[in-house]
Amino acid sequence: MNEPVKLLGSFGSPFTHRAEAALRLKGVAYEFIQEDLGNKSELLLRHNPVHKKVPLLLHGDRAVAESLVIVEYVDEAFQGPPLLPSDPLARAAARFWAQFAVDRCLRTLFKALWTPDGEARRGFVAETKENLALMEAQLEGRRFFGGDEIGYLDIAASGLAWLTVLEELAGVERSMIGEEEFPALCRWRGEYTSHEAVKACLPSRDQIVAFYAGMKERLVLLAKSMQKK
Amino acid sequence: MAEPVKLIGAVGSPFTHRAEAALRLKGVPYELIHEDLDNKSELLLRLNPLNKTVPVLLHGDRAICESLVIVQYIDEAFDGPPLLPEEPYDRATTARFWAHFMEHKFSMPFWMALWLDGEPQKGFVREARENLALLEEHLQAQGKKFLAGDSVGYPDLAGSYIPLMLDMFKELSGTSLMGDDEYPAVRQWVKEYNSDEAVKSCLTNKEQLAAYFRVKKDKYKMMVKAMLKQQ
Numbered sequence: 034m035n036e037p038v039k040l041l042g043s044f045g046s047p048f049t050h051r052a053e054a055a056l057r058l059k060g061v062a063y064e065f066i067q068e069d070l071g072n073k074s075e076l077l078l079r080h081n082p083v084h085k086k087v088p089l090l091l092h093g094d095r096a097v098a099e100s101l102v103i104v105e106y107v108d109e110a111f112q113g114p115p116l117l118p119s120d121p122l123a124r125a126a127a128r129f130w131a132q133f134a135v136d137r138c139l140r141t142l143f144k145a146l147w148t149p150d151g152e153a154r155r156g157f158v159a160e161t162k163e164n165l166a167l168m169e170a171q172l173e174g175r176r177f178f179g180g181d182e183i184g185y186l187d188i189a190a191s192g193l194a195w196l197t198v199l200e201e202l203a204g205v206e207r208s209m210i211g212e213e214e215f216p217a218l219c220r221w222r223g224e225y226t227s228h229e230a231v232k233a234c235l236p237s238r239d240q241i242v243a244f245y246a247g248m249k250e251r252l253v254l255l256a257k258s259m260q261k262k
Numbered sequence: 263m264a265e266p267v268k269l270i271g272a273v274g275s276p277f278t279h280r281a282e283a284a285l286r287l288k289g290v291p292y293e294l295i296h297e298d299l300d301n302k303s304e305l306l307l308r309l310n311p312l313n314k315t316v317p318v319l320l321h322g323d324r325a326i327c328e329s330l331v332i333v334q335y336i337d338e339a340f341d342g343p344p345l346l347p348e349e350p351y352d353r354a355t356t357a358r359f360w361a362h363f364m365e366h367k368f369s370m371p372f373w374m375a376l377w378l379d380g381e382p383q384k385g386f387v388r389e390a391r392e393n394l395a396l397l398e399e400h401l402q403a404q405g406k407k408f409l410a411g412d413s414v415g416y417p418d419l420a421g422s423y424i425p426l427m428l429d430m431f432k433e434l435s436g437t438s439l440m441g442d443d444e445y446p447a448v449r450q451w452v453k454e455y456n457s458d459e460a461v462k463s464c465l466t467n468k469e470q471l472a473a474y475f476r477v478k479k480d481k482y483k484m485m486v487k488a489m490l491k492q493q
Contacts, residue, residue: 083359083363083367083396084367092351095351095355096355097351097354097355097359098359099358099359099362102354102358102359102362103354105353105354105358106350106351106353106354106358109350109353109354110350110351110354121335121338121339122321122324122326122335122339124334124335124338125326125331125332125334125335128328128331128334129326129327129328129331132328132331133312167312
């Protein structure tokens with residue numbers, strides 16, 4: 034029952050963070066194995082042959098891939114504060130908004146960050162802000178999307194906490210998530226990043242910069258290829 | 263005590279099918295409300311203002327959107343045979359992982375291969391076949407009738423667009439996705455899915471479905487071409 038838990042990840046990656054945050058919030062002891070994404074380990078390739086990506090959770094000899102699948106697994110396989118609510122409708126709402134946050138906020142935000150200046154970029158920024166406004170409304174004056182405690186949706190959207198550093202790297206002058214336009218999201222970001230359990234696995238500014246260093250060209254290319262989706 | 267269940271859906275929509283099949287598998291009585299996607303109803307626009315699309319599940323006065331969110335809701339809100347395995351590891355690895363694969367990794371090349379022509383189509387056919395190989399490997403290794411066990415479940419519903427559309431792939435796309443003797447486990451899975459009692463009871467008649475896609479063909483071809491050009 035107490036099989037060792039290992040997390041293969043890349044510190045600085047928002048996907049890895051989701052898995053770590055879930056483990057910390059649940060109070061699960063784990064060993065973090067830093068993966069060099071330019072030189073993937075045999076352990077990673079053996080246990081995640083389909084996607085060959087991090088994060089990958091190893092629970093004993095069982096491997097779980099895909100950050101949000103890992104979050105649900107951690108919620109179900111271990112004792113601890115629930116990450117998803119128990120009511121089916123509330124669970125459906127958390128999943129719906131998590132999908133929205135991933136597809137329509139984080140993805141569009143990614144395109145907005147890494148598309149060179151111009152009409153396309155302006156379009157992505159506008160779209161991101163429109164969608165962020167809906168996330169803003171979802172907070173409804175609560176501390177977290179999950180209520181008083183961090184939940185599944187907060188974890189799914191946690192990439193938004195990275196934003197200021199990434200905007201710096203991308204050379205953006207004014208943040209997309211400004212205090213005036215998004216007071217609730219800004220407050221949420223503060224609450225999330227200062228939460229005891231999360232703080233312990235949140236990369237510092239320097240670590241985020243290091244993670245993204247040398248990736249800029251690749252990110253610009255990726256953003257370009259994403260435009261067709 | 264049972265509140266009425268209604269499903270707003272459209273003929274030919276693989277997303278609607280996922281939700282309908284889930285209701286049938288779970289044994290939940292429901293009323294199907296047909297939506298004309300070219301002339302969307304006020305009801306649909308009110309219940310799904312964000313995406314304005316089908317399916318939408320109405321359970322009493324609760325509205326749930328997004329086909330896979332609906333499938334999970336149906337599994338959790340109603341009694342009946344489980345659509346996901348009981349054990350957390352199986353839920354995460356076979357069920358959710360393969361549902362994610364079907365939804366995020368396979369559907370795009372499948373859809374693009376269906377509606378594109380020439381060189382771009384060839385590229386997506388290649389990608390779709392690579393994904394078929396992964397699926398084949400999983401089905402063979404697992405040795406069960408369906409993706410997560412011996413009954414139709416969450417990942418099968420996520421991937422149901424394949425059993426729904428494989429027959430008509432050649433006619434619609436002008437090319438073949440797989441040879442008759444290729445990917446035997448995938449072929450078997452398609453056969454099992456299409457012969458499941460609950461699924462069969464809500465499957466759109468194949469002729470109707472083919473006719474639906476023939477009508478939409480030009481529109482979809484234009485849409486994917488535009489998607490590709492947007493670079």
